[in-house]
Amino acid sequence: MKNRIKELRAKKDLTQDQLAEKLEVSRQTIISLERERYNPSIILAFKLAQIFNCKIEDIFIYEEEK
Amino acid sequence: MKNRIKELRAKKDLTQDQLAEKLEVSRQTIISLERERYNPSIILAFKLAQIFNCKIEDIFIYEEEK
DNA sequence: ACTTTAAGTAAAGCTAACTTTACATTAAGT
């Protein structure tokens, strides 16, 4: 699943480390998400939407890929 | 995390079994989700939103609970 | 009474999400 995390994070001028702290996850998790190595839990998705002040659908692009 | 799956499923007049098939998951998964025993993956959340024709935020209520 | 359908529990197993640690690379500052 594609996502705009890197882009949105840059817009907020946050480092991966800072974003990780806000989300209460490890930096590795941010890296892996941005690199689209795996999909987030729905809880992480909600937290991201909260931080970026938008909808989950604005961050993640679901394309039926499974 | 709270959700309205049972309610929305009833509105669509689907059994747990039928919903499970549409989502390509097991019936156990539907039961566990409706009973709020665990949170879905973001992919399942997207699929549910697709089937119920609404936003993820209309199905799941995020309350900061962790 | 018997059968069927829908919803439920329980428990063992698999896999993907997430953590932790350690090390590498590149760019910028001094």
Next chain:
DNA sequence: ACTTAATGTAAAGTTAGCTTTACTTAAAGT
């Protein structure tokens, strides 16, 4: 040249989402 900050890789470990199988319960139909 050296240091620091930010991003990245790799690999081993834990946990939570999901599967599978087997059995239970309650309601509805015949």
